[in-house]
Amino acid sequence: MKQILKLGAIACAAMLACAPAGALETQSAKYAVAVKAADSAESKRLNKLADEYYDALARFDPVSAGESGDNRFADQIGMSIAPKNRAAQFARYKDYQKRLHAIKRDALAQRDQTSYDILDYELTTALRFEPFPEHLLPLNQMDALPVTLANYAGGEGAQPLATVKDYQAYLSRLNQLGPWIDQAIANMREGIKRGVVQPKAIMLSALPQFKQLVAAKPEDSIYYTPAKKLPASFPDVDKKKLAAGYRATIANKLNPALVRLADFLEKEYIPACRSSTGWGALPQGMDWYLVRVASQTTTSLQPEQIHQIGLQEVARIQGEYARIGPQMGYTGPAAGLPAWVSEQAKYKPFKTEGEIIEIYRKLNAQLNAKLPALFSLRPKTPLDIRLEPELTRATASDHYTPPAADGSRPGAFFTVVNDPTQYSGPGMVTLFLHEGQPGHHFHIALMQELGLPNFRKFGGNNAFTEGWALYAETLGTEMNLYGKPEDWFGHLNDEMLRAVRLVVDTGMHAKGWTREQSIQYMRDTLGYPESIARSETERYMAWPGQALGYKIGSLKIQELRSRAEKALGSKFSLPKFHEIVLGEGTLPLELLEKKVDRWIAESK
Structure with missing residues (x-):
């Protein structure tokens, strides 16, 4: 739109020399109508294409659509793993991309330009996977x-x-x-x-x-x-x-x-x-892994860069372990703090499931009082707190379930309690900030309330989604929720897990690490018993790159906040920053950075 207005201004300047007096207003009005018509026509084309794209996605993988709150196809499972269906889907992506590039981006309003850019990013990313036979796994x-x-x-x-x-x-x-x-x-x-x-x-x-x-x-x-x-x-x-x-x-x-x-x-x-352990052992495995890394982080970061970021974060957090350990009564080496905490009976005070749920309900009430000071934009949809059902408790982990788009169910935080006496207290605050509010609930429930096109309302990317939730954990400091040393340790321990993931994921899939190397590294840095280190390692073996989005996304949001604070000084508003980050739903990190930079420039 800006480019069209610029051209229009040039045209109007030329008219001043030759147009009759009084004709200028008529010419300007005609131009304004033409701009509005172009804007409207291009927007309609874009929104029609976006709806087609999303419906194709939802029909191709209706189970994932349901996970995001879209239950229109709840009676279908799709057959996305069938080679002919997969080929047809890639053909659709190519057609959508061709049609998208025929739309004049500069004739769109800012909000539609964002939709254009996200759709372009998603189609480009999807097509990068075409050479790799994901359906064979x-x-x-x-x-x-x-x-x-x-x-x-x-x-x-x-x-x-x-x-x-x-x-x-x-x-x-x-x-x-x-x-x-x-x-x-x-x-x-x-x-x-x-x-x-x-x-x-x-x-x-x-x-x-x-x-x-x-x-x-x-x-x-x-x-x-x-x-x-x-x-x-x-x-x-x-x-x-x-x-x-x-x-x-x-x-x-x-x-x-x-x-x-x-x-x-x-x-x-x-x-x-x-x-073998890593994706690099497969045919075209390294190229395949690089596409996964780019998709999961929405950046151009290379595995070696991510590996080094992970090592730096591990060292930083271990420095915090050294500071906080003595306050908890621990005097050993910093790396041993997580294992020591896991052995302390005082940090496992629960006897019943009800006691655990009650802690989360009290924390939720605290947050309801504190969050308005940090957020001007909050979801209207309520957050429910539930125990994971017995049916799935043995295999599940604590998680968030989005609300249904039709309002038939709220957003829900599920906590998994297999044995209350072994449930660890120190991680509860940081976990709820991540999985509940203001983490996944503020982001995902809001997406359904912002009037976004369906592909943005129900879609997204891992780096923003998990990056926001991990950033949300850091807000516990702002709200004085980490006053107890054990609660601060719980936060650090979660951060450490996400840092370790950067190291072991890239280690296994790009640097030739074995499964056993990863298990040992996790035991050494996280204090995990062998069984948990093994299951975590095998998760990253099964989902190459998925574990990278958390820390990369969180670090980017923290970097953008620091940039804004420095640039705006006393003009910086944390609620406004959060509104800028969350106000248009999920964005690739590059688009988020452009949006924040634009806000900084306008705020100056």
């Missing part, structure tokens, strides 16, 4: 559609289970899961032929999950759980039909497919898996 111990749907069976997750239609939708997904499993098996067989297979270690960890999904009889299946919890308010005819439908689907379709999957993994796939 359809499951691992962290991410598998059969497990995801099993976790929905209790009705507490992203799959709604409230109406007859909801129960039918979940049953529809179960009917589609058998064909998905057969496609996954076919893909993995192709992967064996092409040398594109998972590390053996992570698939050995995954195998018990898939074996547990096989049931002796339909009523014993986790997928039958909804049929056991049919609301009394449902008509009898619907209850009978649903129960019979679940029973028949599990017995005749789903359970046999799960048996095929478990047998295939154990007898065929795991023996063919690789003994």
Whole structure:
């Protein structure tokens, strides 16, 4: 828009020399109408394209759409791992990109220019993955559609289970899961032929999950759980039909497919898996990893740069350990503080689940009083605090679930309590700031209230999403929530985990580290027992690059805040800064930096 106005000003200046007196106003009015018409026409083209793009994404992967709060396709699982569907999706991306580049960006209002830039970034990023056969690695111990749907069976997750239609939708997904499993098996067989297979270690960890999904009889299946919890308010005819439908689907379709999957993994796939650790061992593996790094960090940072940032952050945080340790009664070497804390009974004071939930509720009430001083922009959607259901407690970790777009459920913080007596108190404040408010809830719930196009409302990127949540943990200092040494340690310990991730992820996938090296490094720096260091390491093996977004995103937001504070001095407003960061939803970090710099320039 600015460029058009500039050209218009030049044209008007020329008219002064030759236009009759009184004609200038008419010419300017005509020009203004032309600009508005161009703006409107280009905006309509952009918004139509953006809606098409998002609907294609949601139909391609409706389960992920549901996780983001869009349940329009709750009866579908998609078949994104099918080669023909994957090829068709990339063809769509190319068409969308061509159409996008035909739109005159400068004829758009600022808000639409941002949508243009985000859409351009997302399409470019998506197309960078086309050469790499991600579909040949359809499951691992962290991410598998059969497990995801099993976790929905209790009705507490992203799959709604409230109406007859909801129960039918979940049953529809179960009917589609058998064909998905057969496609996954076919893909993995192709992967064996092409040398594109998972590390053996992570698939050995995954195998018990898939074996547990096989049931002796339909009523014993986790997928039958909804049929056991049919609301009394449902008509009898619907209850009978649903129960019979679940029973028949599990017995005749789903359970046999799960048996095929478990047998295939154990007898065929795991023996063919690789003994190597990192993504670099795969065909085109290093190029593939670089695309993942760029996607997960939304930067051009290279693995070696990220590795060094991680090492610097580890050293900085260990310096804080040395300072805080003596205040907690610890006098050993700084690196040993986390292990010492984990052994102290005084930091595990709980006897019941209720005591833990009560702490989080009190903290939430405190935040409701403190956050208005830091935020002028806050979500209207409430935040619920819940215990992770027993059904999924053994495999889940503390997490946030977005509100449903239709308002049928609030945002929710889920805490996982397997044994209250082993629940650690020092990490509770920093965890809630991250997963609850002002972390994920302020960002994700707000996105649904800002009137953004669907691809921005339900989309996003890891670096901003997790970077904001990790930055939100640092605000505990502003709100005097880390007054106790153990609470400050809890914050530092979470920061240390995110710093260590930079080191081990790049170490394994770009520098040739083995799984065992990563495990030992995590034990040495985080004080983890071998079992936790192993599961964390295997997470990064399964999700290359995913762990990088947290710290890279957080450091960028902190850097931008420091830049603004320095440039604006007494004019700096923390609530306004937060509004600038959150006010347009998720942005790639480069676009966020441009936005903050523009705000600084305008504020001066």
